[in-house]
Amino acid sequence: MQTGSPMSQKSLMAMFRPLVAFCCMVPVHDSAVLGQSSAASSDAAVENLFDGKTLDGWEGDPEHWRVDNGVIVGEILPGQTLNRNTWLVWRGGTLADFDLRLQFRLKGLPAANSGIQFRCQVENVDHVSGYQADLDMGATWLGRIYDEHGRALLVERGSRVQFLPNGTRKVETFAPPNQYAVLFRENDWNDYRIVAVGDYVAVYVNGTLFSELQDQQIAERGSETVAQMSVPPGFSVDVIAAAPALHQPMAFTFDAKGHLWVVEGRSYPQKRPVGEGLDRILIFADNNHDGTFETRTVFIEGLNLVSGMEVGHEGVWVGAAPELLFIPDRNGDDQPDSQPQVLLDGFGVADTHETLNSFMRGLNYDDVGQIFMTHCRSFWGKGPTTHVMQGGHYWNQVNSGHAPFISTRSISARAWTVQLAVESFVPARVAEQWVDLCRRDDLLFVRRYLASAIQRVPAEVGWKIAEVLCSRIDSGTDRDLPLLVWYGVAPLVLKDLDRIVQVFDGAVNVRWRSGILHRLGQAAGKPHRSIMCMPRWW
Secondary structure, X not given: OEEEEOOOHHHHHHHOOOEEEEEEEOOEOOEEEOOOOOOOOOOOOOEEOOOOOOOOOEEOOOOOEEEEOOEEEEEEOOOOOOOOOEEEEEOOOOOOOEEEEEEEEEEOOOOOEEEEEEEEEEEEOOEXXXXXXXXXXXXXXXXXXXXXXXXXXEEOOOEEEEEOOOOOEEEEEOOXXXXXXXXXXXXXXXXXXXXXXXXXXXXXXOOEEEEEEEEOOHHHOOHHHHHOOOOOOOOOOOOOOOOOOOOOEEEEEEOOOOOEEEEEXXXXXXXXXXXXXXXXXXXXXXXXXXXXXXXXXXXXXXXOOEEEEEEOOOEEEEEEOOEEEEEEOOOOOOOOOOOOEEEEEOOOOOOHHHOOOOOOOOXXXXXXXXXXXXXXXXXXXXXXXXXXXXXXXXXXXXXOOOOOOOOOOOOOHHHHHHHHHOOOOOOHHHHHHHHHHHHHOOOHHHHHHHHHHHHHOOHHHHHHHHHHHHHOHHHHHOOOHHHHHHHHHHHHHHHOHHHHHHHHHHOOOHHHHXXXXXXXXXXXXXXXXXXXXOHHHO
């Protein structure tokens, strides 16, 4: 059980103003209680969590939490801001069923709010996940039940909510939410009570029932997803981790010890300001090798827009656009040796669907050495695999003017010969063989590689390859080949206008022609004289 002051980002401006939450603790029946009450029980089962003098048994940021005149005070001082949630955590044990009672006072602007976490998971005093009974001055949040870093708002005040094991939500409204604002006692102590028995939770404020929850889903998280998965015969799927143990997983990998590393992408889909990253990397370990990942460790936090990760070579490689980071862990103790090191930068963040991701040890080659990649989206809208070829322009949502380059798999030693040969000087004899190959090879796969070579061979060789490929009728039937040819000759157009008109005089694809006309129109600020020879193209 924790008490806390959640400085929600949706109310940051309000929470930046002076806010004080007073909580006096008093024993109550069958559990721990926060609150000084004249109705204190003498029941022997009651446990007092606060001694009225110190924060012994509690953990919190002393800059914001203190004991003052027998009460616990959580405060943001005037003129200060708090850009995170921070909590006062009771470290006296773990509670099962309980009846928690306390009194609180809340001061500040009308939007000021706080809350009490219970049955939750504590990473540190600035990050707590799980059930939260909310507090404000009655306007919106008072008496609501929230799932911090999980399913968000669970129960509106005036409602009974049941979550079935499969996640189905059933709601019964017993009072309008706006009727509860008048029950808040401004500038006075308010009674707050949380009853938690099994999967049942109820919240009372000043003796009135505000909300009820029966959460049967909590023990079944992940099972619904597994039930919808299809795997080959002989395979099965187990739930390794689910909320609230992790949230918004963006990437995962295994290390040599069999530990599961997971990126929590809390910043996605927006790049956050420098120093305010919310992403972190978790490690799940099955140390006793019983098939259950029983430990969970935070490797690093404070990262920003992480989209890819791989473990190896004495550290962790992280894609956090615009940077590729390396976090050293040379002794393998699962603790960073230093702050992340920037290895590369300049990766785009204009569309966060398309940041650097899917790291692996080596490139993703097929069985004959061709490279393939996947898309967030593709030309066909179904996300197929794309064959990566030199000279191709690849579609993305930011640079949508570049057409996609998606091709089918094919095996051809001739294509590899072309690709490898252009990495060095191309002798005239080899160049003539390529031109001949353009004339007689019926395999579009090979001709695509020849077209992609135009960008890396001497200009005269490139012109000859383009001329032959453009003159073939069957070249015009391929969606990718015309584009590869144009990408190759486009840089040469303004250098030799007569040649481009000559080469494409017999072109069979209108996309080439429209591109040429555009480039010719840029020459010398006026149309080239040879454009007059082109009317039959249109």
